[in-house]
Amino acid sequence: MSTARGARARARTEITAAIKDAARRQLAAEGAAKLSLRAVARELGMVSSALYRYFPSRDDLLTALIIDAYDSLGEAAEAAHRSVADTGPLERWTAVCEAVRGWALAHPHEYALIYGSPVPGYTAPETTVPSAARVGLLFIGITRDAHERAALTAPSVPADLREEAERMRADLAPDLPPAVVAALIAAWAQLFGLVGFEVFGQFHRVVEDRAPFFRHAAVRLAHEVGLRF
Amino acid sequence: MSTARGARARARTEITAAIKDAARRQLAAEGAAKLSLRAVARELGMVSSALYRYFPSRDDLLTALIIDAYDSLGEAAEAAHRSVADTGPLERWTAVCEAVRGWALAHPHEYALIYGSPVPGYTAPETTVPSAARVGLLFIGITRDAHERAALTAPSVPADLREEAERMRADLAPDLPPAVVAALIAAWAQLFGLVGFEVFGQFHRVVEDRAPFFRHAAVRLAHEVGLRF
DNA sequence: TCAAAGCAAGAGCGGTGCTCTCTTTTGTGT
DNA sequence: ACACAAAAGAGAGCACCGCTCTTGCTTTGA
Numbered sequence: 001m002s003t004a005r006g007a008r009a010r011a012r013t014e015i016t017a018a019i020k021d022a023a024r025r026q027l028a029a030e031g032a033a034k035l036s037l038r039a040v041a042r043e044l045g046m047v048s049s050a051l052y053r054y055f056p057s058r059d060d061l062l063t064a065l066i067i068d069a070y071d072s073l074g075e076a077a078e079a080a081h082r083s084v085a086d087t088g089p090l091e092r093w094t095a096v097c098e099a100v101r102g103w104a105l106a107h108p109h110e111y112a113l114i115y116g117s118p119v120p121g122y123t124a125p126e127t128t129v130p131s132a133a134r135v136g137l138l139f140i141g142i143t144r145d146a147h148e149r150a151a152l153t154a155p156s157v158p159a160d161l162r163e164e165a166e167r168m169r170a171d172l173a174p175d176l177p178p179a180v181v182a183a184l185i186a187a188w189a190q191l192f193g194l195v196g197f198e199v200f201g202q203f204h205r206v207v208e209d210r211a212p213f214f215r216h217a218a219v220r221l222a223h224e225v226g227l228r229f
Numbered sequence: 230m231s232t233a234r235g236a237r238a239r240a241r242t243e244i245t246a247a248i249k250d251a252a253r254r255q256l257a258a259e260g261a262a263k264l265s266l267r268a269v270a271r272e273l274g275m276v277s278s279a280l281y282r283y284f285p286s287r288d289d290l291l292t293a294l295i296i297d298a299y300d301s302l303g304e305a306a307e308a309a310h311r312s313v314a315d316t317g318p319l320e321r322w323t324a325v326c327e328a329v330r331g332w333a334l335a336h337p338h339e340y341a342l343i344y345g346s347p348v349p350g351y352t353a354p355e356t357t358v359p360s361a362a363r364v365g366l367l368f369i370g371i372t373r374d375a376h377e378r379a380a381l382t383a384p385s386v387p388a389d390l391r392e393e394a395e396r397m398r399a400d401l402a403p404d405l406p407p408a409v410v411a412a413l414i415a416a417w418a419q420l421f422g423l424v425g426f427e428v429f430g431q432f433h434r435v436v437e438d439r440a441p442f443f444r445h446a447a448v449r450l451a452h453e454v455g456l457r458f
Numbered sequence: 459t460c461a462a463a464g465c466a467a468g469a470g471c472g473g474t475g476c477t478c479t480c481t482t483t484t485g486t487g488t
Numbered sequence: 489a490c491a492c493a494a495a496a497g498a499g500a501g502c503a504c505c506g507c508t509c510t511t512g513c514t515t516t517g518a
C-alpha cells in the first residue's frame with residue numbers, strides 16, 4: 001500500500017517529488033551541466049546536505065530525471081500512437097515519429113539528457129532500460145502489425161550482415177524477417193539523427209520549414225523498413 | 230608572415246598550442262564537462278589566471294577545441310575521400326561515411342563536443358561554420374559528380390516540401406535537383422544519427438556486429454539520395 | 459516508554475571559473 | 489644604450505560547486 005503508510009513516509013515521497021520537480025525546472029532552464037544540488041536545495045528552502053537523504057549523489061538525481069524523461073517521451077509517443085491506432089501502419093509510424101520530434105522540441109534539455117552526449121563517467125543503470133525501450137517497442141509493434149497484415153515488403157540484406165540480422169531478430173522481434181529488424185534499428189537511429197540535428201541547432205540556416213521536411217523523412221524511413229501503407 | 234615575427238609572438242602561438250593540446254588530452258580523457266582550466270594550467274606548470282591571457286574564458290577554449298574537432302573530422306573524411314577519388318559515387322559515399330564513423334569512434338569525446346548536446350548557454354560562433362561544413366560539402370560534391378555523370382536517380386518530393394526543397398537547393402547546391410538536396414540533408418542527419426547512437430552507447434546490447442550494419446545503412450542512405458553506383 | 463531510525467542543519471574540505479592587483483619580462487622607438 | 493609601454497606571469501580572493509561528517513531533533517514502532 002502506498003497510501004496511509006505514516007506521515008514520515010508520505011513526506012518522504014512528497015519531498016522526493018519536490019526535489020525532482022525543482023531539478024527538472026533547473027534542467028529545463030539551464031541544462032544538465034548547470035543542474036546544481038545546492039540551487040535545488042535553495043529553491044526548496046533546504047540546506048544542500050539534506051538533499052543527500054533523498055539522492056545519494058548528483059548523478060543519482062540525474063538518473064531519476066533520465067528515467068522520467070524516457071517515460072515522458074515514451075508516454076507522448078504512446079499517446080500519439082493510441083490516437084491513430086485504427087489507421088494503417090504508415091500513418092501510425094509517422095505519428096509516432098512526429099510525437100518524438102514534438103516532445104524533443106518541447107523538452108530540448110531533457111532530450112539532450114537522454115539522447116545527447118552521455119554524462120562523462122556515468123553509465124545509465126539497467127533501471128533505465130524498460131523506459132528507454134518504449135519508443136522502440138512501438139515501432140516494432142507497428143511493423144509487426146504490418147507484417148501480420150501482409151503489408152510489409154521485406155528489404156534485402158547483404159551477406160555480411162545476415163548473421164547479425166538473424167541475431168537481432170532473435171533478440172528483439174522473433175516474428176519479423178531479419179532484414180526488417182535490421183532496417184528497423186537503422187531507421188530508429190536515423191530518426192533520432194533527424195530529431196537531434198533539429199533540436200541541437202544543426203539545421204540552423206540549413207532547413208527552415210522543418211515540419212514538412214521531417215514528415216517526408218519519416219515517411220521515407222518507413223519505406224526503408226518496408227512499410228507501404 | 231607567421232615566421233620571424235619576434236620571439237614573443239612565437240612563444241605566444243606555441244603556448245596557445247600547448248594549452249589546446251593539454252586541453253584536448255583532458256577532453257579525450259574525461260570529456261568536456263570535466264575539462265578544467267585549472268587542471269590544464271597545472272599540467273603546463275602555470276597558474277590558472279595566466280591562462281586567461283590566451284583564452285578569455287573556458288568557453289572560448291572549448292570553442293577552439295570545437296573548431297579543431299570539426300577540422301579533424303573534416304580532414305579524416307577528406308583523406309578517406311581522396312583515397313578513393315577515382316571510384317564511383319557510391320563507393321566514395323560509403324568511404325566518407327565510414328571515415329566519419331571511424332573518426333567518431335576514435336574520438337568519442339570530441340565527437341560529443343560537436344555533435345552531442347550543445348553546451349548550455351553557449352552558441353557556436355560563426356567561425357565554426359566553414360570547418361563544420363566540410364563533411365557536408367564532401368557529400369554534396371559526390372552527389373554533384375554523380376549528377377554530372379547522369380548516375381543519379383532523383384527521388385520524389387511531396388508538394389508541401391517542394392518550396393523548401395527549392396530554397397535549400399538555391400542555398401546549398403544550385404546545380405542539383407531540389408529533391409536530391411532535400412534527401413541529401415536528411416541523409417546527412419541520419420548518418421549522424423547512426424554514428425551518434427553507436428558512439429553514445431545506444432546500440433549496447435542491440436547491435437553487436439556494428440561495422441557491416443553501418444556499412445549497409447550507409448549504402449541505403451546513398452540509395453535514398455539517388456546514388457546507384 | 460524509549461531506543462532506534464530518519465531527518466535537517468551546520469561546518470568544512472577540496473575543487474571550480476573568473477577577477478584584480480602586483481611584479482617581472484620583453485620588444486621597441488628615441 | 490636606454491627608457492618606457494605593452495605583455496605576461498603570480499598570487500590572493502570571490503562566489504560557487506559536490507560531498508562528508510557531526511550534532512542535535514523528531515518520528516516511529518516494538
